Amino acid sequence: MPLEKLIDNIESAWAIWKITESETQLSDKINSIDRVPESVTNPFKRLEYLAGRVVIKKLLENWSLQYEGLVKDEFGKPYLKNFSFHISLSHSYPYVAAVINQKFAVGIDLEQPKEKLLRIGPRVLNQQELQDAGIDIVKHCIYWCSKEALIKIYGKKDLMLAKNLAIEPFSIQKQGSITGRIIVGSNETLVKLNYHVSDNFVVVHN
Structure with missing residues (x-):
């Protein structure tokens, strides 16, 4: 089914x-x-x-x-x-x-972990996120999905992934919760996100 x-x-x-x-x-x-x-x-x-x-x-x-x-x-x-x-x-x-x-x-985002996430990482993750993700493709995928979910929650397309969206470091598991932040000017919104890791994809949603 x-x-x-x-x-x-x-x-x-x-x-x-x-x-x-x-x-x-x-x-x-x-x-x-x-x-x-x-x-x-x-x-x-x-x-x-x-x-x-x-x-x-x-x-x-x-x-x-x-x-x-x-x-x-x-x-x-x-x-x-x-x-x-x-x-x-x-x-x-x-x-x-x-x-x-x-x-x-x-907001929800589903992606399949792929090598390209390592290449684009420096453009979409801040230094703390890059250090935390390392070379773990699945963790990069969780970060990517998290930021895409935050964009959808915000509802507009004028955000920069590395500047306006931040994800707190986390220990990767099959499923868990992480904290995201939407930063626009002096305003900061905390969002609890849930992630799920399967054999074929990663999905993140609030």
């Missing part, structure tokens, strides 16, 4: 979907409510687009609610039609992750 995981915490829930379906099969699962834009031509991106909506639909159905589609704001942040809930999506083919919260802004 493509639904890899679904965790419900009453007012918040998150899930991971593994894509095994065709584009038509995914579209049928949401009754063609959302159609892939013609500008999206990459076949894998088209599958990710639809699968993200399928997993959001599953999260709503878990609360006995009906999915009616998604819209995006000027910053590309997704919102549900006819619900005031907060949502966030992430994808790294063939996996798609989503989180939904009835009251608070949320």
Whole structure:
């Protein structure tokens, strides 16, 4: 079954979907409510687009609610039609992750640990984070996902990963909690993040 995981915490829930379906099969699962834009031509991106909506639909159905589609704001942040809930999506083919919260802004990011994270590390991590991550690709992946989740919580795209977002050092485990900070001018917001490490991917969410 493509639904890899679904965790419900009453007012918040998150899930991971593994894509095994065709584009038509995914579209049928949401009754063609959302159609892939013609500008999206990459076949894998088209599958990710639809699968993200399928997993959001599953999260709503878990609360006995009906999915009616998604819209995006000027910053590309997704919102549900006819619900005031907060949502966030992430994808790294063939996996798609989503989180939904009835009251608070949320962010989720899923990535597959790859060598490129070591190369881009100096551009996205501060010196303390770089020293803590070392050459551990999985730890670099947790840092990367954490910062991407923070951006989604903030909801705008004017943040610099190394400057405006900070993650406290941590000891890596299969799952755990870490503290993130969103720093904008003199304002600093602390965010508790949860991470999960599987054999194939890392996912971080609040």
